[in-house]
Amino acid sequence: MALPHPAPLRHPTALxxxxxxxxxxxxxxxxIKILLLxxxxxxxxxxxxxxxxxxxxxxxxxxGDALLRAASxxxxxxxxSKTTITPEVLAAAPxxxxxxxxxxxxxxxxxxxxxxxxxxxxxxxxxxTRSVAELTIAEVISLNxxxxxxxxxxxxxxxxxxxxxxxxxxxxxxxxVGYGHIGSQVSVLAEAMGxxxxxxxxxxxxxxxxxxxxxxxxxxxAESDTVTLxxxxxxxxxxxxxxxxxxxxxxxxxxxxxxxxxxxDLDALADGLRSGRIAxxxxxxxPVEPAGKGDSFVSPVQGxxxxxxxxxxxxxxxxxxxxxxxxxxxxxxxxxxNGSTTGSVNxxxxxxxxxxxxxxxxxxxxxxxxxxxxxxxxxxxxxxxxTAELGVNVNAQYLRTNEQIGYVVLxxxxxxxxxxxxxxRTVSDTIRVxxxx
Ligand code: NAI
Numbered sequence: 525m526a527l528p529h530p531a532p533l534r535h536p537t538a539l540x541x542x543x544x545x546x547x548x549x550x551x552x553x554x555x556i557k558i559l560l561l562x563x564x565x566x567x568x569x570x571x572x573x574x575x576x577x578x579x580x581x582x583x584x585x586x587x588g589d590a591l592l593r594a595a596s597x598x599x600x601x602x603x604x605s606k607t608t609i610t611p612e613v614l615a616a617a618p619x620x621x622x623x624x625x626x627x628x629x630x631x632x633x634x635x636x637x638x639x640x641x642x643x644x645x646x647x648x649x650x651x652x653t654r655s656v657a658e659l660t661i662a663e664v665i666s667l668n669x670x671x672x673x674x675x676x677x678x679x680x681x682x683x684x685x686x687x688x689x690x691x692x693x694x695x696x697x698x699x700x701v702g703y704g705h706i707g708s709q710v711s712v713l714a715e716a717m718g719x720x721x722x723x724x725x726x727x728x729x730x731x732x733x734x735x736x737x738x739x740x741x742x743x744x745x746a747e748s749d750t751v752t753l754x755x756x757x758x759x760x761x762x763x764x765x766x767x768x769x770x771x772x773x774x775x776x777x778x779x780x781x782x783x784x785x786x787x788x789d790l791d792a793l794a795d796g797l798r799s800g801r802i803a804x805x806x807x808x809x810x811p812v813e814p815a816g817k818g819d820s821f822v823s824p825v826q827g828x829x830x831x832x833x834x835x836x837x838x839x840x841x842x843x844x845x846x847x848x849x850x851x852x853x854x855x856x857x858x859x860x861x862n863g864s865t866t867g868s869v870n871x872x873x874x875x876x877x878x879x880x881x882x883x884x885x886x887x888x889x890x891x892x893x894x895x896x897x898x899x900x901x902x903x904x905x906x907x908x909x910x911t912a913e914l915g916v917n918v919n920a921q922y923l924r925t926n927e928q929i930g931y932v933v934l935x936x937x938x939x940x941x942x943x944x945x946x947x948x949r950t951v952s953d954t955i956r957v958x959x960x961x
Contacts, residue, residue, distance in 0.1 A: 530880075554578050557619075557858060559594055561586055562604040564626045565842075568849035575857055592616040600856055602626055609633040614641055621958070622646065622859050624852040628839070639928050644868035644895030646855040650705045651847040652839030656754075656782050657709035659838050663806035664714065666832060667778040668693050670804070673830050689803065691749075694718035699748025701741065701764070702755035702783065703729040710752060711735045716788050722747055728762070747770040750780065757784035765789065770796040776803045782838040784899050785810040794824040797831060804830030808838045815841040863894045863933055863960060865924075870897070872924030872931045879935065879960065881919055884885040890919045891941035893934045895948050896955040899925045907932060910947045916940040929955060 553576040560581045561568055564655035569579045577600075585606035586594055595601060595617040602624040603609065609623060612632050623633055625647040635645050666672055666693045677684055699715045700707045700723040711721045711732050724744040732738055739742045741764070745751060751773065755761045765779065766789040775807070779802055781788050790811065796802040807825065813836055815822050825831050858864045868874045881888045897903045904923065909932070911918055920935040936944055938961070945959045 534576050536718050555796045556599045557597055558600040558602065559598040560602040561607050564602050565845045565849035567846050568602065568626065568853040571850065571853045572857065574883065595620065600624065600860065602852065602856070603632065605629060607632060611637040614638060614643065622856055624856045626848050626852050630869050639870040640955070642871065642929065644859055644865045644871045646748055646852055646867055647869055648848040648851040651851045652841070652844035653705045653709055655841040655844040656706045656838040657713055659808065660710050660780055660782055661713045663780050663832060664693055664698065667804040667806055670830050670831050687810065695720065696724060696749040697747055699723070699744040699751045701744065701751065703737070703751045704754060707754035708732055710754065729749065741769065742772050745769055746774065748777060749774060750778040752780040753783045753787050755783050755787060757786050761787050763789045765793070767792040770802060773802065775801055778802070778804045780806045782808040783897065785813065792822045794828060795826065797828045806832040808834045809836055862893060865931065871929060872926050874922050874924050874931055874933060876922060876933060890935040892960040893941065893948060894958040894960070895932045895934070897930050897932070897951065898953040898955060899928060899930045900953050903930060903951060904932065906951050907948060910951070911944065914940065914943055914945050914947065
């Protein structure tokens with residue numbers, strides 16, 4: 525079934541200097557409505573307003589009719605994790621160009637339906653890397669000095685000055701499982717504090733500093749005084765640390781999980797802690813987490829000695845919120861301004877240059893037509909037949925597809941753009957066309 529074409533949207537980009545005069549149909553930026561919900565960090569709105577967009581902010585999530593109403597004239601919607609963008613919301617937002625998730629996950633958006641409508645969804649998977657790495661380092665020291673235990677004891681009135689089981693971290697071995705964005709940052713910070721760093725990853729990784737990649741998880745577990753987990757939740761990491769792995773750890777070692785709750789078998793860990801095989805643990809993530817504040821939390825590791833429990837706050841810092849805002853608005857503005865879909869989680873990624881072509885000393889601004897279509901045979905042939913028939917001078921053409929849709933971008937001479945734009949809207953299996961004059 526053909527989806528209705530959204531209202532045509534032609535507007536100048538951020539690059540106005542030296543540009544060909546905008547056509548009479550150009551869409552002014554201050555009429556592009558960007559709706560930011562859930563108290564997205566104010567830096568995001570500041571950047572978008574400085575670009576000239578019309579930005580509307582709401583402190584809370586919207587739902588039901590209020591969300592449908594707000595979305596009905598929005599060109600861009602920015603949310604965090606509490607607003608659900610269903611097919612119904614997408615259908616109620618005929619002008620919607622793109623969606624920004626100012627967080628890591630995108631489960632709250634029906635990304636497949638958005639793809640079917642040619643609406644890229646962006647998120648920010650790595651803006652809180654440093655925050656998680658710093659929490660991990662804090663926990664390495666805290667576990668080695670039983671900091672939380674001692675503090676809680678003293679609040680109760682217990683004065684315990686004993687040094688037994690307390691260690692400097694200098695010279696001790698940190699084993700990092702998963703040497704990606706976070707794991708490699710932890711590696712750098714740990715080495716700066718004098719730790720010896722080993723890591724295990726399923727793919728060969730460039731070791732930073734003096735860190736050393738080991739061949740097996742067992743080797744890492746047997747050699748590390750503290751093991752910290754930084755792997756994604758996949759079928760291969762489900763219960764990656766279970767009874768067998770705990771038995772392979774050094775007696776008196778510590779375990780940190782700031783990755784995903786499914787990675788550790790908590791019953792096995794609780795037994796390891798009770799028996800003293802594991803001297804302490806820090807856990808920020810759990811197999812089942814409460815939906816929100818006030819919901820109860822129950823876990824087999826509660827009440828055990830030298831266990832630090834935090835409510836999934838590894839990435840929750842003001843700095844991370846700000847860098848998420850900067851990252852996501854950058855992706856949204858780039859798509860609106862020049863059509864690039866780099867970093868989108870649901871549509872083919874196309875990384876486009878600025879719309880300026882240099883011919884000797886003279887700069888020409890090319891006109892750009894963005895064409896989303898269903899990924900069926902013949903569409904590109906049809907588009908190329910139209911450009912040939914109209915005698916269009918194509919300066920550049922870009923195409924990427926995924927299994928659902930194709931995204932083709934044409935940079936053409938300004939004189940050719942209006943007629944080409946009109947004709948491309950008639951191509952069968954077109955989802956949407958947007959022109960950037
Ligand atoms: P990343 O994708 O950059 O790195 C993951 C690494 O794990 C990759 O190098 C990959 O090759 C490796 N890996 C995958 N499967 C493996 C296996 N079976 N054994 C060993 N290594 C394996 O991910 P990033 O950004 O470093 O995040 C790591 C984890 O931290 C993710 O689970 C993420 O969800 C979680 N996270 C937790 C936060 C919190 O608030 N506690 C905040 C941000 C991320």
